[in-house]
Amino acid sequence: MPDLHFSDLAASDRPFTPEEAADVAARAASRVDLDALPRTGTGEAVLLWRDEHSEGWLNTWWESRDTGYHDHDGSCVGVHVLAGRASNEALVVGTARDVRAYGAGESFSFPGSGIHRMDHDAGAVTIHVYSPPLRRIGAYELVDGRLQRVSCSPDEPSPPSPALLAALSGTAAA
Numbered sequence: 536m537p538d539l540h541f542s543d544l545a546a547s548d549r550p551f552t553p554e555e556a557a558d559v560a561a562r563a564a565s566r567v568d569l570d571a572l573p574r575t576g577t578g579e580a581v582l583l584w585r586d587e588h589s590e591g592w593l594n595t596w597w598e599s600r601d602t603g604y605h606d607h608d609g610s611c612v613g614v615h616v617l618a619g620r621a622s623n624e625a626l627v628v629g630t631a632r633d634v635r636a637y638g639a640g641e642s643f644s645f646p647g648s649g650i651h652r653m654d655h656d657a658g659a660v661t662i663h664v665y666s667p668p669l670r671r672i673g674a675y676e677l678v679d680g681r682l683q684r685v686s687c688s689p690d691e692p693s694p695p696s697p698a699l700l701a702a703l704s705g706t707a708a709a
């Protein structure tokens with residue numbers, strides 16, 4: 536990874552709105568040389584910056600990855616897809632699942648109050664901008680039919696939530 540500087544993009548005297556976080560992610564993406572990224576292993580998350588109000592991560596997904604349903608403990612996120620495809624869904628109840636796919640060159644954002652799940656296709660490259668910086672991640676799953684939230688370190692990948700996914704998919708099929 537070349538020594539890229541992002542502090543000018545991240546400069547702010549307050550946390551970003553979700554839309555601003557997505558815009559910063561897109562502008563950060565324009566400084567990344569896809570061809571220079573190492574293509575070994577399952578992929579990695581490289582911290583581009585972290586300051587008082589935001590942090591940015593460059594993620595390579597050489598294997599597909601399901602984040603499970605999770606929240607960001609108040610941090611919004613802006614995502615830009617540099618390569619491949621990533622899908623995002625807000626957790627909805629009582630209606631069909633709302634899965635939206637994004638391809639190279641597309642951005643989206645998600646509010647800090649929300650619960651979502653992302654699927655990254657193998658080969659995807661993304662930039663995620665969290666604002667304020669992630670403190671904790673809340674991971675959701677159904678256990679014996681009860682929705683549970685487990686607080687996780689942001690340094691660890693959030694676990695898939697197969698029981699909750701199956702339950703919500705059943706709603707969609709009804």
Ligand SMILES: [Fe+2]
Nearest residue numbers: 605607612651
């Ligand atoms: Fe997330």
